[in-house]
Amino acid sequence: MRVVLCLLAVVLIALCAAAHEVRPAYLEITETEAGQYDVIWKxxxxxxxxxxxxxxxxxxxxxxxxxxxxxAATLITRWSMTxxxxxxxxxxxxxxRTLTDVFLRLDRLRADDISAVLRPSASSVELSRPQGAPILAYFRIGVEHILFGFDHLLFVLGLVLLVRPRQLLATVTAFTVAHSITLAASALGGITLPGPPVEIVIAMSIALLGAEAIYRMRGQETFAQARPWIIAFGFGLVHGFGFAGALSEIGLPTGAEVIALLLFNLGVEAGQVAFVLFVLALAWLGRHLYRKGEPALRTALAYTIGITGSFWAIERIAATFF
Structure with a gap:
């Protein structure tokens, strides 16, 4: 059993440490004169x-x-062309050959404008065919950002390990409200924080939850255990700026900023709820199949969360300041 738990921890660390190509690219083309275009490629x-x-x-x-x-973590190329x-x-x-999407916006002087989302399975668009605005794609990007954003998932998993069943709803709600506030403030109000410090604090929040989960298993009472919703709300504000990073690279469609932001946030929440339900279902199944192994599994997950968060924090501090 210990060997299985060790392998589980190693696999989880490897998955969490791996980068995933889910952040979208963005191609904006603006016709300035007949046949003359300015291009921005992110x-x-x-x-x-x-x-x-x-x-x-x-x-x-x-x-x-x-x-x-x-x-930050974006390469922007600009050019003009005929x-x-x-x-x-x-x-x-x-x-x-990737797992990412490309948001395309083409503004033309005489022909219809084009807004589309290019995907690995559909990587081209016919320019003579009108295309609708890809508003619904923001929901999909929100879902992908949480499900493949391993740092955010580890934080949510840490909350599940830390809180008692009666505290789970209030804690997850506090996290949701907090990151929704800063996501809206960043996307609509232009309130931003530098990316590297945000990523460092997110990593530290993960390490903290791992340590708190271990304290709980040892029977040590802490403030985070008594009032987990306060911790979730405080760090949720920071995670909201992390979510805003995905939107900052592609922007919001003109005239539909609020709807696109709402869909992105709903996508994040849908992915978060799906992950929590998945974890709870696995926990329920594990209790019925092998109840004696539950404490060891919770311990392995708590240490994995703490170690991974600490590693990310050190890595991001080193990349920022050295």
Whole structure:
């Protein structure tokens, strides 16, 4: 049994430490004069490497005045070009080898504007066919951001391990309300915090929950155990700025900012609830199949959460200050 628990912990750490290509890319093309376009191409950077994605335009489109910048974990390339973007296909080369999406926005002077989401299974769009605004895609991005955002999932798992059944609803609700507040403030009000400190605090919050879960198993009472909703609300405010990072790279559609933000937040909540229900279902199943192994499993998970959070905190501090 101990060998199985050790293997479980190692696998969970490996999964949590692995980067996942779920952050969307963003391609904005604006026609300034007939046949003249300004392009903004934003790509996510994972572990210091950009995804091998490249926009492919119909016909010959000569680039000029190309320039790059790399704020936070995003590579932004801007250029101007002469092109015919009224017919043919626009595609993203390499998208089929990733797990990410590309938000496309094409503003044209005479032809209809195009807003679309390109995916690995559908990596091109026909420019002569009208496309609707991809508002519903924000819900999907929200779900993916929580389900593949391992740091956020570990925090939620830590809450489940820490709180007693009667405290779970209030604690998860406090976390939801808190990150919804800062997500809205960041996306709509422009209130932001630097990315690296936010990521460091998120990692520290995970390590703290792992330690608190261990204290509970040892019978040591702490403030976090007595008032877990306060801890969840405080750190939820910081996690909200982390969620806002996904939106900052693609922005919100003009004229539908509130709806898109609401759908993104609902997606986050749907993914969070699904994860909590999944964990509770596994816990219920485990109690019925092997009740004696539950304490050992909870201990292994608590140590895994604490160790992973500590590792991330050290790694992010080193990357920020050294």
């Amino acid at each position: 790509q996510p950077v994972l572990d210091g490497r950009r995804l091998k994605l490249e926009p492919m335009f119909p016909g010959e489109c000569g680039r000029r005045n190309e320039r790059m910048s790399a704020p 092109c015919d973007l009224n017919s043919g296909d626009l595609s993203i080369n390499g998208l089929d």
